Amino acid sequence: MAQFLFRLGRFSFRNGWKVLTAWIILLAGVAFAALTLAKPFTSEFAISGTPSIEAITNLDEKFPGAGDSVNAAGVNVVFHAPEGETLDEPQNAAAIDDVVAYIRDNMAGEITGTERFGNPLQVSPALQDMVFEQETSMGLPEETARADAENLAMVSEDRTIAYTTFTIDVESAQAVTQEHRDTINEALDLGRSEGLQVEAGGAGFGDPIVVEGTSEIVGLVVAFFVLIVTFGSAVAAIMPVVTAVVGVGIGVLLLVMSTHWVELNNITPVLAVMIGLAVGIDYSLFILSRYRSELQRMSREEAAGMAVGTAGSSVVFAGATVFVALVALSVVNIEFLTWMGLSAAVTVAIAVVVALTMTPALLGVFKGRAFGGKIPGAAGNPWRRGGESRGLGNTMGSRWIKLVHKAPGLVMAVVVLSLGLMTLPVLDMEMSLPSDSTSNKDTTQRKSADLMAEGFGEGVNSPFLVIVDADEVNPDAPALQPLINAQSSMAGQAPDLQAIAQTSSFLYTVNNLQTVNGVKHAQLIAQSEDGTAAQILVTPYTGPEKQVTVEVANALRTETREIQDSTGVDIGLTGLTAVQMDITERLGGAMGPYLAIVVGLAIVLLLLVFRSIMVPLVAGLGFLLSVGAAFGLTVLVWQQGLWGLVNTPAPLISFMPIFLIGVTFGLAMDYQIFLGTRMREHYTKHHGRSVLGEGYNAIEESVIVGFTQGARVVTAAAIIMIAVFVAFIDQPLPFIQIFGFALGVGIFFDAFFIRMALVPAMMFLMGRATWWMPRWLDRVLPNIDIEGTALEEEFEKRQLVDA
Incomplete structure (x- = not known):
């Protein structure tokens, strides 16, 4: 594969303008197709096959049309009397009448399910009397009939809280328009102006799903500055950003186009953009960094081919692990989660192809100006013109890895204990789907749910x-x-x-x-x-x-x-509560098999890459530590409200844990591959012998040299990825905020605690076992030469011939 990628990189470099033009034409073509074929995204989460959904089907058979009520756009309007007053007082009763009349007059013909709609001071007693009479006439005991009537009360015992309910006549709760919401909000404001607290909630009055475009911009800006620090060049900093934008653009436009045939949730492209941007920048960064190092010993064209052949091979396998992790989300068998995973996986695959071809093409276009626009003081550049470069000699990476070498057992203990302690809050993790009861405390939906719970018991919100x-x-x-x-x-x-x-x-x-x-x-x-x-x-x-x-x-x-x-x-x-719980249970039950599939397939890939038993096992166990700590910190902050950092602590959204596992695992393996291949490359190049003469054995030398070569770029890649994810905390939707936070801390723990501390410490401790593999297994596994050993041999032969 390395040789094929070498030829691809050299071809792209030679034909830079042609390759760039091809990508631009493809982007324009996909954009045209998307505009032509696209249908609107839906805000519904497609689900089937759970016991509660099957019960809805049975309900519809026995009570035609009743099955729609579970997904109906029901709205509860809740009234709360001023302090020291009751709702029965004339001015308060009149205010309730005004609110109800405003909704009735301005939504005439647009509401159904009005059996309990009206001033609850009149509707509630009439309804309760009817239920009592019907049940006693059927022969039920008066005590039972009275309890049933009281359970349907719409006014609290102390007469301070009451509610009315109706259904907006649309296909589903997700089809409610902003005009409907505006009318209801105007009615609420009318009641508030007359002295009442009036709030609204229910499935038909949820906040619309709004995704702000600022997160992507913030992520790209931070990435640009990190790239400047990494390369010390404005031109070089632009290239990974451009390739990532093109890759994500094509990926998202393909998703938009696919809505012609498949119904997709409007959160799907958000997650594809989040992940696509992060990996797109990182993959181009790795190739560009390798190109710069290869320029020291070969021509630009040869360097581009070698960079794609070596770093590009790592990109392919790193992308494969992310792809596998995302596609494997389909094992959960929940439609919206499957499409989220597949959509993000397609975007990642496109990001890989763009990085492998467009990055060398840009290098071919810029040629000697690829690292132009030098920034004084960045990446070893001199502070003033004519000054000497500081160079990279004794880098922070080399100093760190040598420090780890001095006390690997201590480093391992600190990492395992610290991440293990941060994992403990996972034992208290609670999961649910968004509801009025978990909305932000400042929202009218949350206030309505709290008032309903206060007046009629918490269970009124979860029938x-x-x-x-x-x-x-x-x-x-x-x-x-x-x-x-x-x-x-x-x-x-x-x-x-x-x-x-x-x-x-x-x-x-x-x-x-x-x-x-x-x-x-x-x-x-x-x-x-x-x-x-x-x-x-x-x-x-x-x-x-x-x-x-x-x-x-x-x-x-x-x-x-x-x-x-x-x-x-x-x-x-x-019922809505049962549907949500079935989803949560299915997700919880699928987590074990999903984790086994993802970790198992990734270990197989790492076996192929590193031809080692212990390195993949250490990599997998390290991931479990990092993702556990990410879960723990997410529970502490978002569920338990650590230090009051979030306004409204609440159970985590049900599909967050399994999605976090998949994405974090795939991305974590990126860093394992990029650092590990550098180490493996040194070890195989020198045939398992120590060559530097600094007192290190071959294993130690390979870890130190490989880490020193890769640490800077992996650090930059991790910071970029963290910045892209953390930028999404600024989104208005809580579950996107939690995704951004959890992915950000997950990458932080994995990149800096596991890949840059625990894994090298374990390799030092394992010694010769680090690169050991049974001979029979070595013969069985195909040799994919991800380090580009064959390329190196060819290059050395050419050097000898030229000499």
Whole structure:
């Protein structure tokens, strides 16, 4: 592969303008196709195959159209009386009327589900009386009917909090327009101007997903300055930025074009840009740095070919590890996460190809000016014209690696203990999907959820819907006999035993669910027209963000399985809370297999690259330490609110951990490959012999020389990548902020604690075992020559011939 890449790099250098023109034409063509074929991105997260989604399908079969209610654009408007007053007071009741009237008048024909819409001071008692009369007429005990009526109350016991609810008539909650939000906000302001606290929430009133364009600009600016410090040249600093922008541009435009055939979430391109920019700059940086070092001994054209053949080989394998990690997200089997991974993987693949061809092409265009525009004092440049360069002699990298060599055991202990301690908060990690209860405390959505919890209990924000299908109910089930006998005696002569058994199964289910620990109330809210199915509303004591609610959901499912076994009915648990919990559980369950796939495949790749048993194992174990510490710090800051650094601590978004594992692992292996190949290259070039005569054995010398050669550029690459990720903390959406933070600290820990400290320390300690591999395995594995050994031999032969 190195020889092929050598020829590719030399070709691109010779034909610089042609290669650049080809990329520009391709970029323009993809842009034209994207503009022609693109359809709007969606803000929906596609999910299928979970128990709660299957229950929704069953709900739709038994109650046509009811399945849409789970994804409906419901809106809750919550009222809170001023301090020392109640909502019953005339001025407060009038203010509520004004808010309701404004929504009704300005959204006429655009709202449905108005059964509970209106002034709750009138709607609530009327609704409760109706429920009480209906249930008592059905023969239910008055105590049960009264409890069911109270559970549907829309005014708190102290009369200070009330709410009304309606549904915006759109396809889904994600289809709500800004005009709808503006109308509701105007209604809220009207009530506030009259002295009430009025807030709104619900699936139909979430903040639109807005992505600011400043993060990419900040990341590119920081990258440019880091590149200037690295190369001391304005021209050289521009090249990796240009290649990264072209690569990301093509990748994102391909995503936009693909919306013609595939429905993509509008967060998908954000993650592709975040990762594509980071790797695009880094990959070009590695090739450019190798080119500069090769110029000291060969012509520009030969140096470009050698840089692509050696550093480019590392880029290919580094990109492959990132690609594998992102594509493997499909094992979770959640559509939106699969498309996020595939989209980012495509962008990374394009970034690799652009770096391998466009970087040498730019070098061919600039030729002797490639490192022009020198910045005084940067990268060893003299401070004044005519001054002497400071050179790179005894660099900080060489001083650091020699310090590690003096006390490798101490370095290993410090790294393992420090990162291990930072991993401990992971034990308390909680995961959920975004909801009103986890929104920023300053938002009206969070305030509405908090008011609802204060007035009606936390569980009002996390109801479960249980669907009972009694088509196959067993009339002879012993568990149902008491209820069947009671109803048969009330039915008179010739009762319909099957219908009575079905109704009995509904009542039996309600009674049993009511006894589940953590359930505040369970009640029958609807029966299908043919009487074969029922909906049961289950209200827990706790809110959607609490781990206890997850335990309640699991307990409900356990109970429903027992009910099914004893009665023959089929039961499903659904509702927004259940859907979110199923996603969270699936993600949690997939984390182990995903980690095994990613780490396993990466270790195989590293075996091919380094032809060593221990180096890949140390690299993989080091990654687990760094990603664990990144998780721990993310939990401390974003979930537990360390030092008040974030406004609203909350459970981490469910798909953050698995995405963080994939991306961080892929990127971490980049640095392992770039540093490790430099070390391996020195070791193989000198056939495992020490040549510097400084008292180091061959293993130690290879680690020190390779680290010294690669540390500067890897440091720059890590800082660039961290800057790109951290810039996304400025985004308005919390889960993008958390992604940026977690990826940034993950790369920081891995680059500086693992690749630049733990791994070289372990290599010093392992000694000869570092580059050991069984002979039989060495014969089996293909020789990919990532270090460019064959290229070096050819170059040396040419030198001898020329001499």
